[in-house]
Amino acid sequence: MDYSKTILDLLKKSSVKIGDKILMTKSEKEYSGIVMPNTGSSECIVLKLDSGYNIGIEIDEKTHIKKLSEEAHVEGKMVSRKLQRIEKLKFDPKKPTIAILNAGGTIASRIDYRTGGVTPVFTSEELVSMVPELAEIANIRCKMVFQMWSEDMEPEHWQILAKEIAEEIEEGCEGIIITHGTDYLHYTAAILAFMVQSLPIPVLIVGSQRSSDRGSSDGAMNLICASKFIASSDFSGVAICMHANSSDNSCYILPACKTRKMHTSRRDAFRPINSKPIAIVDYKSEKIEFFLDYQKKDYKRKLILETRYDKKxxxxxxxxxxxxxxxxxxxxxxxxxxxxxxxxxxxxxxxxxxxxxxxxxxxxxxxxxxxxxxxxxxxxxxxxxxxxxxxxxxxxxxxxxxxxxxxxxxxxxxxxxxxxxxxxxxxxxxxxxxxKDFAGEIIERSELDEFPPNDL
Amino acid sequence: MDYSKTILDLLKKSSVKIGDKILMTKSEKEYSGIVMPNTGSSECIVLKLDSGYNIGIEIDEKTHIKKLSEEAHVEGKMVSRKLQRIEKLKFDPKKPTIAILNAGGTIASRIDYRTGGVTPVFTSEELVSMVPELAEIANIRCKMVFQMWSEDMEPEHWQILAKEIAEEIEEGCEGIIITHGTDYLHYTAAILAFMVQSLPIPVLIVGSQRSSDRGSSDGAMNLICASKFIASSDFSGVAICMHANSSDNSCYILPACKTRKMHTSRRDAFRPINSKPIAIVDYKSEKIEFFLDYQKKDYKRKLILETRYDKKxxxxxxxxxxxxxxxxxxxxxxxxxxxxxxxxxxxxxxxxxxxxxxxxxxxxxxxxxxxxxxxxxxxxxxxxxxxxxxxxxxxxxxxxxxxxxxxxxxxxxxxxxxxxxxxxxxxxxxxxxxxKDFAGEIIERSELDEFPPNDL
The missing domain is CATH 3.40.50.40 (Rossmann fold)
Structure with a gap:
C-alpha cells in the first residue's frame, strides 16, 4: 500500500526514502526511527523506533522531518551476531543431528527493513548463518513447515506437525526443535504431547518473545539452549524451551502440559503451572540441572502417533x-x-x-x-x-x-x-x-505448593 | 434429605447418630470422621474428615462402622480460639469504629456440626466472639448484607454493597470491612472501586480460603490484619486484605483493580497483577510497610457514588x-x-x-x-x-x-x-x-517488570 500524496510529497521534499532513518518533529515532540512502508490507511508515517516497535505518526502542516542516515539496515542481535553467508553445511559424523521444523512465529524469521516484511528462514544454511553456534553443537537439518502466527494455528496444523515429527524420527535424528510463534505455543506443546506419545527422543518447542531486529531478542539463546539440551542430556518427550528469567543466562525446559504464557512481553513469559520446570540449561556453560524425573532417550522405542481431533x-x-x-x-x-x-x-x-x-x-x-x-x-x-x-x-x-x-x-x-x-x-x-494421565497433564495434589511466590 | 434405609440401618446397628465421630472400614481402607447429614442422593455416608473436607463413601455389604466418640463438635481454629459468649459490646470512645458488612462466603460464617449447615454471623457480638482480637483494635459494628457464595454475585449485589458503603460512611466510621466469598472477590473489589470513588476512608474486602472449621483457616488473621490496617494507617480507598504468603505472619493490602485469585486453595491465592501490593501488615506486631503511593484519609472528602451498570x-x-x-x-x-x-x-x-x-x-x-x-x-x-x-x-x-x-x-x-x-x-x-484511569486499573508500561519470579 502506498503512502498518500501528502506524505510522499513531504518525504520527497526532504529527500527521504523508505528505509532511511529520520528525525520527525510534531507538536514539539521528536521521534527518530526508520521510515517503514505504509501498513495502515490513515495519514500516518510508520516509523520503526530504536526499541524495535513500529508507530504510526499522523502528519499535519507543521510536521517536520529531517534525514539522519540513508537506508539504515539496523540489524538486530540475532541477525547481526556473526552474520555470514554459509553456502553449504558440512556433515560432522561426531555430532548429533537435530531436525528443526519451522512452524512460523518471529523466531526463525528475518526482518527486511527495505520492505518491512518478515522473511521466514527456509534452509539450514540460513538458520546457521543467523545462529552459527548451532553448527558447533549439532548437524542441523531444517524444514519449513508453516509460515504463520501461532494464534492462527488450527488442529489441522497440529496434525501436520505431529506427522512431521514422526517423519523426522523415521529419517533419523537425536532430537527435534519446532520453532513456533509464542501466543499459542503452549496449546501446540500440549496437543503434540497427546498426539505423539512414547517418543524415543526429545521434541522441544522454541519461540521468541522479541523479534530478531530487537537488541533484546531471545530467539538465538533459546535455540542454542534447546540444541545443547538435546545434544547433552538423555531426556525424551515433548517440552518447551524458553528463557528461565529476564537475564540472558539460562533457559527452562518446561513440561508440555503444565506451562502457560503468563506475560505479554517478558522473555521469561512461559512459566511452569502446578509444577517445577523439568530442567534448567545454562547458556554459557555445559551445565544442565534436572528438577523432575523424566523418560530417558531410547532410540528403539516405537512412537505412538494418534492425530485424530474433533474440532467441535x-x-x-x-x-x-x-x-x-x-x-x-x-x-x-x-x-x-x-x-x-x-x-x-x-x-x-x-x-x-x-x-x-x-x-x-x-x-x-x-x-x-x-x-x-x-x-x-x-x-x-x-x-x-x-x-x-x-x-x-x-x-x-x-x-x-x-x-x-x-x-x-x-x-x-x-x-x-x-x-x-x-x-x-x-x-x-x-x-x-x-x-487418565497421558502426558503429565493431571495436576496432582502434591503439586499444589508450586506457585509463583511473592514479588518482594 | 434423609439417608437411605440401608444406611440408616447400618448407623442404627452401631448406635451412631449424625454428629458422632466414627471409624469406617471398607475394602481394607479406613476412614475416620464425623457423620454429616446426607447431602447427595447416592448410597453414600458423608464424613467430615480431620482435614475439614467432606467425602461421600459408598457403602456395600462389607462396610463396617465403629463409633469413636459422641457428637464430636470439633471446632476449628477460628471458632475455638477463645470462644466466649458476648452479650453486648461496650463502646470505647478512644478506639476507632470499623463497620463490617457481611456479604457472605465462608469467612463470617460458623459451621454447625449437627446440621452440617453454614450459619452466617449476624451481629457484632457473634463476630467478636469468634475473633475477640477485633474488639481490642476497634469498636465493631456489624451488618448482615447477604449470605451467599461470591460466584453467585450479580451486579445488583454490587450496587447494594456500594450503597451500604455510602450509608456506613454517613453514619460515621474510620473504615469498612466487607467479608466476602473468595471465588469472585476480585470482581467485587474492582467494581466497588469504580462505583464508590473519592472515598474518605478505607474499604477493605476480606475473604477466607479455608473455612473456620479447618485448622488452617485464614479468616481470623485476615480480619485482624484488615482492622489493624484501618486503625493504624492513613490509607483511603478500596483494597483487598488477604494472606501475603502461606505462613500466618502477614497480610497484603492489594490494589482493587490489579489483583486476581491465582490459586484454587492456597491462603495466599490473591496476587497483585502488574503491580506491587499496596502494603504489608504484620500479624504479630504493629508494623505496616507501604510499597505504593496512596490517597490519604480525609474525613471531609465527599465520596462519589455511581452505581449504574449495564448487565448486557x-x-x-x-x-x-x-x-x-x-x-x-x-x-x-x-x-x-x-x-x-x-x-x-x-x-x-x-x-x-x-x-x-x-x-x-x-x-x-x-x-x-x-x-x-x-x-x-x-x-x-x-x-x-x-x-x-x-x-x-x-x-x-x-x-x-x-x-x-x-x-x-x-x-x-x-x-x-x-x-x-x-x-x-x-x-x-x-x-x-x-x-481514563479511574481507580488504578490501567496497566502502565513501567509496571511490566512486576511478575511472579521463579519458583527455584
Missing amino acids: IALIKSYPGFRAEQLDWYEKNCNGIIFEGSGMAGNLPINILDDHTKHHKDFLEKLKKITEKTAVYMTSQCIFGRLNMNVYTTGRDLQAAGCQPAYMIPEVALVKLGWILGQTKDPKQIKEMME | IALIKSYPGFRAEQLDWYEKNCNGIIFEGSGMAGNLPINILDDHTKHHKDFLEKLKKITEKTAVYMTSQCIFGRLNMNVYTTGRDLQAAGCQPAYMIPEVALVKLGWILGQTKDPKQIKEMME
Missing part, C-alpha cells in the same frame, strides 16, 4: 452475570465443552438470588440437556491449583448435572478433550480417558 | 479453533464485549490458512458488524503484562474492525465496561472512559 469443542470462561442462554450456540454445535469456572470448586453462577432465582434451575436444566449428548468438563480460572468439586453444594450440583472435573489447566483440558473426541464418542471411554 | 456485557476467551459464528448470541444480546485474546497483541484467530481461508474475512466482517452497535475491547489471556495492538498486522486489523485495546486485566475490563455502559451509550464517551 469450546472453552468458555464464566464471570459474574454469566447466563444459561449463552450456551445456546454451544449446545447445538459442540461435542465437548470446557468451562473455566471460579475458584476451587469450579463454580458457575447457578444459584442467582433475588429477582434471578429463576436462573438457578435454568442453568442446571440447560446443563443437563447439554450433557446428554456433549462431554462437559470443569476447570478453574485460578490457573494454579487443583479443582475440588465435592467441597461445595454448587460443585456437587454441577456434577449431578453431568459436568465433571478436569484436573488440568483450561488450555490443556480443551485440546485433550478434542483429541479424545477424535477417537471416541462413548461417554464412558471419554470419562476414563479424561481421568 | 460479556467476557469471551479465544483459543485455537475459535469461530466467528460463536459470536452470534453476543452480537444480538450485548452492548459490550471484552475479548481475552492471545499474547501481547491480543490476537484472535482471524488469519486462518489452508481450507479455512474464508474465516479471515468472516471474522473481521462479523466483528465490524458487531462494533457498529457494540463496544468491543481486547485484553490478553497472559494476565500479566500490557497489550500492544500496533505491533502485529492482526492487532491492527482488529483495531480497524473496531476492536480497541483495554489496558486492564480481563476481569477488570469487564466490570469497568459494564459500569461505563450503565452511564453512557455514546461511543466517543465510552472510548474516553475506557482509556
Whole structure:
C-alpha cells in the first residue's frame, strides 16, 4: 500500500526514502526511527523506533522531518551476531543431528527493513548463518513447515506437525526443535504431547518473545539452549524451551502440559503451572540441572502417533452475570465443552438470588440437556491449583448435572478433550480417558505448593 | 434429605447418630470422621474428615462402622480460639469504629456440626466472639448484607454493597470491612472501586480460603490484619486484605483493580497483577510497610457514588479453533464485549490458512458488524503484562474492525465496561472512559517488570 500524496510529497521534499532513518518533529515532540512502508490507511508515517516497535505518526502542516542516515539496515542481535553467508553445511559424523521444523512465529524469521516484511528462514544454511553456534553443537537439518502466527494455528496444523515429527524420527535424528510463534505455543506443546506419545527422543518447542531486529531478542539463546539440551542430556518427550528469567543466562525446559504464557512481553513469559520446570540449561556453560524425573532417550522405542481431533469443542470462561442462554450456540454445535469456572470448586453462577432465582434451575436444566449428548468438563480460572468439586453444594450440583472435573489447566483440558473426541464418542471411554494421565497433564495434589511466590 | 434405609440401618446397628465421630472400614481402607447429614442422593455416608473436607463413601455389604466418640463438635481454629459468649459490646470512645458488612462466603460464617449447615454471623457480638482480637483494635459494628457464595454475585449485589458503603460512611466510621466469598472477590473489589470513588476512608474486602472449621483457616488473621490496617494507617480507598504468603505472619493490602485469585486453595491465592501490593501488615506486631503511593484519609472528602451498570456485557476467551459464528448470541444480546485474546497483541484467530481461508474475512466482517452497535475491547489471556495492538498486522486489523485495546486485566475490563455502559451509550464517551484511569486499573508500561519470579 502506498503512502498518500501528502506524505510522499513531504518525504520527497526532504529527500527521504523508505528505509532511511529520520528525525520527525510534531507538536514539539521528536521521534527518530526508520521510515517503514505504509501498513495502515490513515495519514500516518510508520516509523520503526530504536526499541524495535513500529508507530504510526499522523502528519499535519507543521510536521517536520529531517534525514539522519540513508537506508539504515539496523540489524538486530540475532541477525547481526556473526552474520555470514554459509553456502553449504558440512556433515560432522561426531555430532548429533537435530531436525528443526519451522512452524512460523518471529523466531526463525528475518526482518527486511527495505520492505518491512518478515522473511521466514527456509534452509539450514540460513538458520546457521543467523545462529552459527548451532553448527558447533549439532548437524542441523531444517524444514519449513508453516509460515504463520501461532494464534492462527488450527488442529489441522497440529496434525501436520505431529506427522512431521514422526517423519523426522523415521529419517533419523537425536532430537527435534519446532520453532513456533509464542501466543499459542503452549496449546501446540500440549496437543503434540497427546498426539505423539512414547517418543524415543526429545521434541522441544522454541519461540521468541522479541523479534530478531530487537537488541533484546531471545530467539538465538533459546535455540542454542534447546540444541545443547538435546545434544547433552538423555531426556525424551515433548517440552518447551524458553528463557528461565529476564537475564540472558539460562533457559527452562518446561513440561508440555503444565506451562502457560503468563506475560505479554517478558522473555521469561512461559512459566511452569502446578509444577517445577523439568530442567534448567545454562547458556554459557555445559551445565544442565534436572528438577523432575523424566523418560530417558531410547532410540528403539516405537512412537505412538494418534492425530485424530474433533474440532467441535469450546472453552468458555464464566464471570459474574454469566447466563444459561449463552450456551445456546454451544449446545447445538459442540461435542465437548470446557468451562473455566471460579475458584476451587469450579463454580458457575447457578444459584442467582433475588429477582434471578429463576436462573438457578435454568442453568442446571440447560446443563443437563447439554450433557446428554456433549462431554462437559470443569476447570478453574485460578490457573494454579487443583479443582475440588465435592467441597461445595454448587460443585456437587454441577456434577449431578453431568459436568465433571478436569484436573488440568483450561488450555490443556480443551485440546485433550478434542483429541479424545477424535477417537471416541462413548461417554464412558471419554470419562476414563479424561481421568487418565497421558502426558503429565493431571495436576496432582502434591503439586499444589508450586506457585509463583511473592514479588518482594 | 434423609439417608437411605440401608444406611440408616447400618448407623442404627452401631448406635451412631449424625454428629458422632466414627471409624469406617471398607475394602481394607479406613476412614475416620464425623457423620454429616446426607447431602447427595447416592448410597453414600458423608464424613467430615480431620482435614475439614467432606467425602461421600459408598457403602456395600462389607462396610463396617465403629463409633469413636459422641457428637464430636470439633471446632476449628477460628471458632475455638477463645470462644466466649458476648452479650453486648461496650463502646470505647478512644478506639476507632470499623463497620463490617457481611456479604457472605465462608469467612463470617460458623459451621454447625449437627446440621452440617453454614450459619452466617449476624451481629457484632457473634463476630467478636469468634475473633475477640477485633474488639481490642476497634469498636465493631456489624451488618448482615447477604449470605451467599461470591460466584453467585450479580451486579445488583454490587450496587447494594456500594450503597451500604455510602450509608456506613454517613453514619460515621474510620473504615469498612466487607467479608466476602473468595471465588469472585476480585470482581467485587474492582467494581466497588469504580462505583464508590473519592472515598474518605478505607474499604477493605476480606475473604477466607479455608473455612473456620479447618485448622488452617485464614479468616481470623485476615480480619485482624484488615482492622489493624484501618486503625493504624492513613490509607483511603478500596483494597483487598488477604494472606501475603502461606505462613500466618502477614497480610497484603492489594490494589482493587490489579489483583486476581491465582490459586484454587492456597491462603495466599490473591496476587497483585502488574503491580506491587499496596502494603504489608504484620500479624504479630504493629508494623505496616507501604510499597505504593496512596490517597490519604480525609474525613471531609465527599465520596462519589455511581452505581449504574449495564448487565448486557460479556467476557469471551479465544483459543485455537475459535469461530466467528460463536459470536452470534453476543452480537444480538450485548452492548459490550471484552475479548481475552492471545499474547501481547491480543490476537484472535482471524488469519486462518489452508481450507479455512474464508474465516479471515468472516471474522473481521462479523466483528465490524458487531462494533457498529457494540463496544468491543481486547485484553490478553497472559494476565500479566500490557497489550500492544500496533505491533502485529492482526492487532491492527482488529483495531480497524473496531476492536480497541483495554489496558486492564480481563476481569477488570469487564466490570469497568459494564459500569461505563450503565452511564453512557455514546461511543466517543465510552472510548474516553475506557482509556481514563479511574481507580488504578490501567496497566502502565513501567509496571511490566512486576511478575511472579521463579519458583527455584
